Amino acid sequence: TNSLTTIWKLFRNLSEDQQRYEKQLIFEHPAFVKLCQHLLRDARRVTRGDLVFCLHAVVNLGVPQNTLLVQTLVRVCQEKLNQLDNRCISVLATTLAGLEKDKNVSALQAGLQLLVEQRLPTIRDVFILQNLMRCLGKDIPVFLKKKLEMAVLKEIDHLTFPNALRVFLALDTMYYCSIPILNACSKKIQENIHDVSFRHLILILEACYSLQYRNIKLFSAVADYVNSTACLLDKRQMMLFLSACETLGFQPGELMDIFAEKVTGDPEFLNLKNLLTVLRGYSRLNYIPRDQKDLFFETLHNSLNKYLPQISNTELLKAVYSLCVLGYLPQRALDELLQKDSRDELLLSDDLYKEQKEVMLRSVKACVELDSPSFTKPAFVLTENSSSLISLNLRKAREALIELLGDENMFQQSVQLPYKYHIDFEIRMDADRKKVLPISATDDHADSCVQRLAFLFVPLSAFCVGTTHPQGKLALKMRHLNKLGYHVILVLNKKFQEMPNEDAVEFLKEKIYSENAFTLPEVTVQDSN
Secondary structure (H helix, E strand, O other): OHHHHHHHHHHHOOOHHHHHHHHHHHHHOHHHHHHHHHHHHOHHHOOHHHHHHHHHHHHHOOOOOOOHHHHHHHHHHHHOHHHOOHHHHHHHHHHHHOOOOOHHHHHHHHHHHHHHHHHHHHOOOHHHHHHHHHHHOOOOOHHHHHHHHHHHHHOHHHOOHHHHHHHHHHHHHHOOOOHHHHHHHHHHHHHOHHHOOHHHHHHHHHHHHHOOOOOHHHHHHHHHHHHHOHHHOOHHHHHHHHHHHHHHOOOOHHHHHHHHHHHHHOHHHOOHHHHHHHHHHHHHOOOOOOOOHHHHHHHHHHHHHHHOOOOOHHHHHHHHHHHHHOOOOOHHHHHHHOOHHHHHHHHHOOOOOHHHHHHHHHHHHHHHHHOOOOOOOOOOOOOEEOOOOOOHHHHHHHHHHHHHHOOHHHOEEEEEOHHHOEEEEEEEEEOOOOOEEOHHHHOOOOHHHEEEEEEEEEOHHHEOOOEOOEOHHHHHHHHHHHHOOEEEEEEEHHHHHOOOHHHHHHHHHHHHHOOOOOOOOOOEOOOOO
């Protein structure tokens, strides 16, 4: 046991290249062969602790799973399972997590789960608990996940920073969102943010996304720390962080200004992969650098033009769409994209993302028309009701509007507009915005006499996390509705549904008649926790 564990400890500290070389030397060494034969012969006489540590070392040194040695050690562990102490259980769980499922491994994993369930009340060590969470993984029954959660909660007041970080990431591996544990771990992580490695910062953000955990204080602490060390970040780290924020829908504005400076200061940094990451991140988060808008767009446009001969049609569509969302039309790339051959290849491709590509291409075409400097607001906008049925989450709004306006002829619901845009409710008012006009009476009036209000009931996910700053897709829709002559009023649907009926009516009244209703103020909204 001492020989095997010492070899493993030395081996794990080597680089990947060194490990490959040393592994060959180890396996070819006659003493190692004798050691394995000796272990195979005496496997059933080895003590329980030595048995588990031998299996751990042998597996991690790369001895193939289908060898007689590994299979024998797995079977003997199964026989001695009930004799293992808590530390051995933890090590065994770690070892099994690295093995492929076969008959013996599956049987041992099933037995281990039963043993963990029995032993949990006696396990007080948070390190062992988090290791069990991480190694048992997402496939264990929900009731066992809950028992692990309760065991950690009992020790939550004694949580150290290293264990808080491990527990936070272990919950992600187990795919189990325990808000009390995540909140406690987040607090410890924020207090010790300067001790968190960059790799772990990315893992924290990725865990928040997969667990749908939105903690604005944690995100801000991470962003502030990365901001303070931005000058030390290399290009790869910048892209990783931007991509993690984009996936979360979190906009670290100050940091994005710094990243933009780095992009404009060193355009060669933008290889195709990085260019697509930057475009996707800034467009989804709907962020344009404050002081260098023109230079930023010019840099991105020039980089995109450089890659036009080698870029795929799908990547070209994504790049052009991202720039269009930000309100910039890259003419040369647009010409390339809208060529018949490129268009046909995109729309005829039979892949999982065909519908998504169609939507993006339609948005690009809308941008070409509506964002063109030559576009003028139409005197009339052709509308139609897409359906007489109204979705469940809009019924409350419909009833509130009827109560407020007195008649359902005073508004339109589920309105379909040109360019495939859809609005939940349309209300028309006189030019002074003092009076709501019947829909039928205003159909023949020029838009100069009528103000059109477009109500959009949107989910919280349509905004950047923690704010009411619309993400790119919603911002694009708002911009185009404005071009079509609509004043857009955004309503957070979840918040509206939680209002009592009287408050809902008053809320809509204020939105309709208030002069400030057309802009949603940039405010912080409460964590979804």
